[in-house]
Amino acid sequence: MAEPTRRFGVGYALAPKKQQSFIQVSLMNLARSRGIDLIRIDTDKPLVDQGPFDCVLHKVCGEDWKKQLEDYSAKNPNALIIDSPEAIERLHNRISMLEVVSELNIENETESFGIPKQIVIYDWDTLLDPSAWVEGLKFPVIAKPLVADGSAKSHKMSLVFNQDGLSKLKPPTVLQEFVNHGGVIFKVYVVGDYVKCVKRKSLPDVSEEKLGSLEGSLSFSQVSNITTSERNDDKYYEMMDLEDADMPPESFITDIACGIQRVSKLHLFNFDVIRDTRIGDRYLVIDINYFPGYAKMPSYETVLTDFLWGVLNKKETGLGNLQVISCEKEARKLIGNNTCEGTDGPLPVSPLNREETENPIQV
Ligand SMILES: Nc1ncnc2c1ncn2[C@@H]1O[C@H](COP(=O)(O)OP(=O)(O)OP(=O)(O)O)[C@@H](O)[C@H]1O
Ligand SMILES: O=P(O)(O)O[C@H]1[C@H](OP(=O)(O)O)[C@@H](OP(=O)(O)O)[C@@H](O)[C@@H](O)[C@@H]1OP(=O)(O)O
Numbered sequence: 001m002a003e004p005t006r007r008f009g010v011g012y013a014l015a016p017k018k019q020q021s022f023i024q025v026s027l028m029n030l031a032r033s034r035g036i037d038l039i040r041i042d043t044d045k046p047l048v049d050q051g052p053f054d055c056v057l058h059k060v061c062g063e064d065w066k067k068q069l070e071d072y073s074a075k076n077p078n079a080l081i082i083d084s085p086e087a088i089e090r091l092h093n094r095i096s097m098l099e100v101v102s103e104l105n106i107e108n109e110t111e112s113f114g115i116p117k118q119i120v121i122y123d124w125d126t127l128l129d130p131s132a133w134v135e136g137l138k139f140p141v142i143a144k145p146l147v148a149d150g151s152a153k154s155h156k157m158s159l160v161f162n163q164d165g166l167s168k169l170k171p172p173t174v175l176q177e178f179v180n181h182g183g184v185i186f187k188v189y190v191v192g193d194y195v196k197c198v199k200r201k202s203l204p205d206v207s208e209e210k211l212g213s214l215e216g217s218l219s220f221s222q223v224s225n226i227t228t229s230e231r232n233d234d235k236y237y238e239m240m241d242l243e244d245a246d247m248p249p250e251s252f253i254t255d256i257a258c259g260i261q262r263v264s265k266l267h268l269f270n271f272d273v274i275r276d277t278r279i280g281d282r283y284l285v286i287d288i289n290y291f292p293g294y295a296k297m298p299s300y301e302t303v304l305t306d307f308l309w310g311v312l313n314k315k316e317t318g319l320g321n322l323q324v325i326s327c328e329k330e331a332r333k334l335i336g337n338n339t340c341e342g343t344d345g346p347l348p349v350s351p352l353n354r355e356e357t358e359n360p361i362q363v
């Protein structure tokens, strides 16, 4: 392969765990061979004193970091910030996160989609009085922390079977209808205009009979990432056959992915989808994550390198549809969404969500 004529510096600011999983030698080498140097940003030092970077990738929370990005943008107006902190923040709250889905307008004759019924509870009185909940929200419910900032705490969930299980919860909490879905979730990874859907193990269905005999609640965390050694042998868990589950239609999933991208203005995210077993062709989005565990996505090195190369070269050649978004202080340049937007007919997203079975682990 010919040597790239122009080199680009991409700074990344990631928590140590994320850095370890994402910044693999294979990714660094492939990116380097395409003229892209991935450079660690030291978050203990001012960002403005580092670089210069053509692009900044980041998953760091907080007002201080946001201010640092603003200062960096002001000083380096051509640097691409992927993604905007304001857009990412929307995913840090499990209510505003799923409101993105409610804003989508997708026509589909066969399949339908939505989000499960959910309510946010701020106080004990409302928590312990199910008659005060939104109409139709019944047991079992999943209690999720309102905040979804990637901390271990934000992943701690409880499946609550009856009123007894409520007393263990701590407001503020989101109570979400638990929807039987055959024990399989679909994880849809999005990287710019690339979409990839994979299957993962999920929680098993809860039958009416089981509901009557189960104790108050069951706690769990990151169920789709659980390894065999961590497997809880509780009789509640049972075998599920991931292989047998049909994938959702590719174009339908791609339409939802593009829709979420358009509404959220994010380029690096994944979302979890379940198929409601009560209504076969109904799909529910239950979670959206910023900058997820891409290293588990097949060929992640190529996908991420292609994405970076694309945005950097569009910028460099002046062909990119850069979008200037004004924020309170100054205008900041962000990468433009020039792939999924405003097209008639099929959206130009790579139809790559081939059937793939991942994480063949019993929950
Ligand atoms: N409404 C629901 N109905 C049925 N199962 C659900 C529902 N919500 C969540 N689950 C199950 O619980 C798991 C964890 O929920 P969720 O994805 O919201 O948590 P998370 O900690 O944000 O996950 P991630 O690790 O993907 O960030 C899901 O992967 C799925 O198996
Ligand atoms: O990569 P990280 O350590 O950040 O963890 C992410 C985790 O990936 P990992 O399994 O590689 O750990 C992701 O799993 P997949 O969706 O890819 O299955 C998902 O759970 C994200 O929500 C996590 O991000 P967080 O919410 O914690 O920031």
Ligand SMILES: [Mg+2]
Binding pocket: 272, 287
């Ligand atoms: Mg999830």
Ligand SMILES: [Mg+2]
Binding pocket: 148, 287, 288, 289
């Ligand atoms: Mg999540």
